Amino acid sequence: MSDLSKVPDLSKVPVTIVTGFLGAGKTTLISHLIRNAGGRRLAVVVNEFGTLGVDGDILKSCAIPDCPEDNIVELANGCICCTVADDFIPTVEHLLALDPRPDHILIETSGLALPKPLLKAFDWPAIRSRITVDGVLALADAEAVAAGRFAPDLAAIEAQRAADPGIDHETPLAEVFEDQLACADMVLLTKVDLAGAEGVAAARAVITAQAPRPVPVIELTEGVIDPHLILGLNAAAEDDIAARPSHHDGEDEHEHEDFDSVVVELGEIADPADLTRRIETLAREHGVLRVKGYAAVAGKPMRLLVQAVGARARSHYDRMWRPGEARATSLVVIAEHDHIDPVMIRAVLQG
Helix, strand or coil, rough: CCCCCHHHCCCCCEEEEEEECCCHHHHHHHHHHHHHHCCCCCCEECCCHHHHHHHHHHHHCCCCCCHHHHEEEECCCCCCCCHHHHHHHHHHHHHHCCCCCCEEEECCCCCCCCHHHHHHHHHCCCCCCCCEEEEEEEEEEHHHCCCCCCCCCHHHHHHHHHHHCCCCCCCCCCHHHHHHHHHHHHEHHHHCHHHHHEEEEEEEHHHHCCCCCCCEEECCCCCCCCHHCCCCCCCCCHCHHCCCCCCCCCHHCCCCEEEEEEEEEEEEEEEEHHHHHHHHHHHHHHHHHHEEEEECCCCCCEEEEEEEEEEEEEEEEEEECCCCCCCCCCEEEEEEEHHHHHHHHHHHHHH
């Protein structure tokens, strides 16, 4: 009889995307979810770079056995919707490789992140068969929305924008808010105790008027909510992107959905440094975003593991070649659709 414990789990890992402006309560909500995970093994990605280190430290202080510190990753290189290839995809691949694998991944976006490009990133070839967007939650500060500010601290938002020189969209806050609503499966109205009954009613009216489709609006205070209410939505949001309009639809800088890949099989290579140079050439001159795989190096008994993000290529010997295993080089090359030219890619890598 086979050992079922050794059968790989091929089910998709659900991901919940938590959007909302700086100060809306995203970290407070995720802290609550970590402490009330109900036995789920959680992993968390934090991208609130305007408060560098703070959110990550807060969440790590909440770590429990089902969500240890190693499962909490902070991305502080800039707005996640503008650094998909460099930061987001490698981080998700890292989390999926954890043992034990997370049961659910929470992603706290920057307050300035446009959620739709992040949704489109779930079509990336290396992860699209392994994860699904369980739901998109938009947190909205009731008092700020009722007042037409949308964000509770406008000065902090501007400081956050200034802190990211790589951000490639100068979107008015009203438009970012509308994009958050358009992508949301549920809106969580926060700080309702401060807004009062009239403020909550006004905020609800704004949300109803601006959301392109009806979405549930749930009021909460101090991030306290039953996880069963917001996790396990099974929205598969990556499959109905067309129903989630954005002010940036059609703009080239946020079209991340057209990824493609090609597998290049080579024989043994003579010089790992030369292979690294060729991979860097693909990134600099031909728009390749990622290269990953392994290589057989002539005269070496160990397999060379190769990982590249853009022009940053790394490699190390990870294990011995197994008896009877074919010594070969196999590399997966990923780029946006318009940059995938299998003949050119093979030519560059082969020399």
